[in-house]
Ligand SMILES: Nc1ncnc2c1ncn2[C@@H]1O[C@H](COP(=O)(O)OP(=O)(O)OP(=O)(O)O)[C@@H](O)[C@H]1O
């Protein structure tokens with residue numbers, strides 16, 4: 257479902273060239289649950305942004321459902337981002353001036369749902385992450401872990417078949433983390449694909465396959481069956 | 482050095498009253514290294530913001546170095562925040578339009594250091610968190626864990642005697658976390674006071690005392706000598 261062929265991305269800072277991604281080739285099949293680990297700055301978020309069609313590589317190919325993403329028109333890309341992919345950002349990226357419920361409902365506006373449907377589906381997603389009682393709070397009226405969970409609910413609300421989660425439990429206590437892991441487990445058992453960046457081995461243990469990155473390259477790729 | 486007497490803080494949301502802090506009484510002595518743990522939404526960041534003189538309680542008393550903070554004039558508070566306390570925010574709070582080096586140097590402007598001193602001290606702090614080679618990057622040109630480390634460097638640059646760190650390793654891999662813990666250990670051995678919110682027991686194990694909060698109250702308070 258996700259395939260990269262010699263994917264590279266560099267940034268130029270004055271005289272220096274930073275290789276964020278260095279010829280990455282990997283394949284992820286439909287229905288897999290993959291964890292990505294690696295040191296700070298090793299390229300994990302950069303790779304996730306390319307998977308999520310939020311950024312494009314400098315060289316190499318990215319195939320999503322066997323289609324070359326760089327050759328798709330913007331309308332197709334927008335639809336893929338809205339209907340097929342749910343993205344949990346490392347820094348949440350919630351809109352500050354609207355409530356948690358409205359933030360979660362945002363993808364449903366693009367999906368053409370009416371107001372009543374949006375309210376129902378958004379409240380359902382918030383309930384799944386334990387935040388039905390915070391629906392009317394704006395992001396600055398929520399704790400760090402609550403904002404993180406609103407970002408997770410927003411990624412799930414349109415029932416996408418691919419979940420891309422960048423450090424989804426970085427701000428959560430053990431009990432709340434377990435609840436999110438159970439939710440992801442359920443989504444995975446429904447046949448969906450999950451790619452999750454995490455720095456915690458306990459969290460990575462929920463996945464079937466762990467890829468580690470170092471300096472923009474893949475260092476190890478281990479499936480535990 | 483830090484003492485609270487029946488500290489309370491509530492938020493009113495429509496008809497509902499949310500007790501973020503519910504009559505918290507505790508004392509932290511000079512030179513202690515304390516970890517604060519607890520579920521998402523239990524009041525940890527709210528308590529830390531009051532410790533850091535960034536927020537005020539609704540009722541109860543906060544004594545910092547035996548002075549009642551609520552009775553101090555704003556100038557005194559600003560000086561305390563700048564010289565005595567180093568605060569690492571859960572959401573980093575870096576200024577987006579200036580570089581990592583300039584972000585770290587910011588507290589030194591208030592402290593009256595000249596340009597040459599600021600550059601030297603800021604570069605030193607960045608080196609301590611492993612980011613000397615990212616000094617010229619703006620926050621959006623940094624990874625999540627790099628931004629977190631810039632926030633840590635900024636908190637340390639003025640050598641404050643009290644470090645308040647809210648989830649300082651939430652976005653860091655194990656190796657980088659260990660480096661930050663060694664840095665904190667050094668700061669603690671120099672006689673400074675550290676209060677650190679964390680959701681990871683491995684990180685809390687570096688402290689001498691662990692306080693857990695539940696629903697705005699202190700649930701357990703254990704010193705391991
Ligand atoms: N401005 C506000 N208005 C209303 N409620 C608020 C506001 N700020 C915080 N809260 C609520 O107060 C409670 C405590 O928040 P706090 O940020 O202190 O939690 P926390 O323990 O730091 O959580 P986390 O581990 O998720 O970071 C939360 O339930 C939150 O929803």
Ligand SMILES: Nc1ncnc2c1ncn2[C@@H]1O[C@H](COP(=O)(O)OP(=O)(O)OP(=O)(O)O)[C@@H](O)[C@H]1O
Pocket residue numbers: 267268269274275276294295296297298299300301302303346615618621622623624625626627652653654
């Ligand atoms: N716009 C940019 N300009 C220059 N360098 C950049 C830019 N964006 C990212 N980088 C660099 O690219 C590298 C990879 O960044 P990336 O965010 O993918 O790391 P990461 O593995 O997600 O790290 P973390 O675990 O800290 O979140 C980092 O060293 C970072 O400094």
Ligand SMILES: [Mg+2]
Pocket residue numbers: 300301302346422624625626
């Ligand atoms: Mg990242």
Ligand SMILES: [Mg+2]
Pocket residue numbers: 399400401525526527571647
């Ligand atoms: Mg918090």
